[in-house]
Amino acid sequence: MKTFMGIAASNGIAIAPAFRLTGLNLSVKKRSIEDPTAEIKRLHAAIDVSKDELLIIKRKALKDLSHPVAEVFQAHIAILADPVFLEKIELMIKQNGVDAAFALQTVVDDYRKHLQATTPDHQTRYRLVDVNDVARRVLGHLLGRPLASSFQADYPVIVVTHELTPSQTVQFSPSLVRGIVSDMGGQTSHAVIMSRGLAIPTVVGLQGALSSIHDGDIVIVNGLTGEVIVNPTDAQRATYTELIKEDQRRNHQLMASKQENVRADKKRLPMIVANIGLPSDVDGALKAGADGVGLFRTEFLFLSSKRLPTENEQFRAYKVVLAQMAGRPVTIRTADVGGDKTLPYLRAATEANPFLGNRAIRLAFSQPDSFRVQLRALLRAAVYGKLSVMFPLVTTLDELKRAKQMMANERAKLTHQHISVGDVRVGIMVETPAVAVLADQFASEVDFMSIGTNDLTQYVMAADRGNQQVADLYQPNNPAVFRLIKTVIGACHDNHIPVSVCGEMAADKMAIPILVGMGLDAFSANPRSINKVRCLIKRLNHRKMVTLANKVVTMAGTTNQVEAFVQQAVHNEAQTYK
Amino acid sequence: MEKREYNIIAETGIHARPATLLVQTASKFNSDITLEYQEKSVNLKSIMGVMSLGVGQSASVTITADGEDEKQAIAAITETMKSEGLTD
Structure with missing residues (x-):
């Protein structure tokens, strides 16, 4: 038995025979x-x-x-x-x-x-x-x-080497390479960043490892403390084996709650994605196991600043989110200001009905220079991940075409300036009844749609969602709203494009069964609701939900009746749900 | 000849990733482009040259472009510097 201390570089504990990678x-x-x-x-x-x-x-x-x-x-x-x-x-x-x-x-x-x-x-x-x-x-x-x-182990090993290289490390499969020990290296070397990404326990900077460890020696790597034990005693082996089991149990539990994408009836789950408002919200989204970002509100950039944020400030904020989501889809909404969110530096005329006035995409068209800045920042950030961009409060096809044209113009300008731009999928928010009714016309012009149920409800019910006196009329679960949503989902599927819901409804236990029954492709909710949404959806039987959804859209009643119906059909049957 | 000085604000200086992007940008132009730091000067189209300088935070560097497209080159390089957060 021999114990070495190196630099703890990648978390976790592993025990396996040594495999010396001396290089050719x-x-x-x-x-x-x-x-x-x-x-x-x-x-x-x-x-x-x-x-x-x-x-x-x-x-x-x-x-x-x-x-x-x-x-x-x-x-x-x-x-x-x-x-x-x-x-x-x-x-x-x-x-x-x-x-x-x-x-x-x-x-x-x-x-x-x-x-x-x-x-x-x-x-x-x-x-x-x-x-x-x-x-x-x-x-x-x-x-x-x-x-x-050069690497040929076909059984689980601890790789012992002089110095890790990035191209070696990235090719290690975590199921075969259980741990890594190297003579050289530090916590910030590229290879170590990769072993951390692959979750392989790693200890580096352990001088003399390669010369004192032989092929086949049993090695324990403790990536938490930097300890490496060669040919451990039986007692040490037992202790560490128990620690590894504990780790695995914890990981399995995490995986089960996060990544189990199969519903009880074996149909694929819809995507569960996150609504975020700040780049720093990405952490929470990832921890909650979000499949992506379904709505990144960009207003914070505009509301938290005394002046219009520059192209580079915006670019960096979008880039951070895309990079951190590491290839998972990210949907960014262009600025939705106006209405109840006014900007001091964009002095707008006082309006009698701000929610029916110059807001969102309408305001963007009346301030085309600021809109162009945002479009440029988005096109440039798209290089760093899988980006979708959507326009808020679109009402007519002309508006959509105009926004798309402006984006195409900025893309051409950037390309001409030798500035890299990435692919962007373009979509719209469905918030106005006009778009919902004509969804089939819009569906052939976009790559996806996202239904903003908060605004859609307020416009369908003609009830200001901030006004207490008409609060009882603001009914997201009214059959009228659901019938429109069904129209939208149907139009999208006829045109083979995905559709999501990104309003409060996506996390509402009364609405989720209906949306599942309608075949919604993605639910976008606040990170803290994601697990709840996933758990509920996993439990639902798809076929039964189709019947339920069909019933709801033919109901003549109010929110209360719809909710009572869903409660009876879904939640009483599964009493564990609160 | 077009010349511009930059203050590096990025915490990690010009490390591998931004260096690669700078080199890629410079390589799009025909002009001769050099990066100067602490009296050492390297070809900005050479990644190994750029990395050998080890430019760290709060360093001051000068980029010079010489050729028919020198103006566009400096503009594009400035853009990359800013978008990578290397400079303000």
């Missing part, structure tokens, strides 16, 4: 060549194959890890396209008549020496890891010993 012996011997042109061609062939491999690795990283982490591989790809680097290697092949592998190794060595001489800080090491990782890949191809096949 890529020692390069200087070789003279006859034909420099052919040798340079060989170099480029090796670089091209490496680039293709890195693209595949990057795609895998994008799938398994968060966006910023995967970007490390974009840097690796950029190294392979570095004109100064390539020119130096080519020059050496030409002038000295040496082979490509030797030239590459020499240029990388020079680079290392240059770095060590000019930047003595600890950062140097990390930068070298990236360059070495890429160089070794190319060298492997030049020497006919590609890296791709």
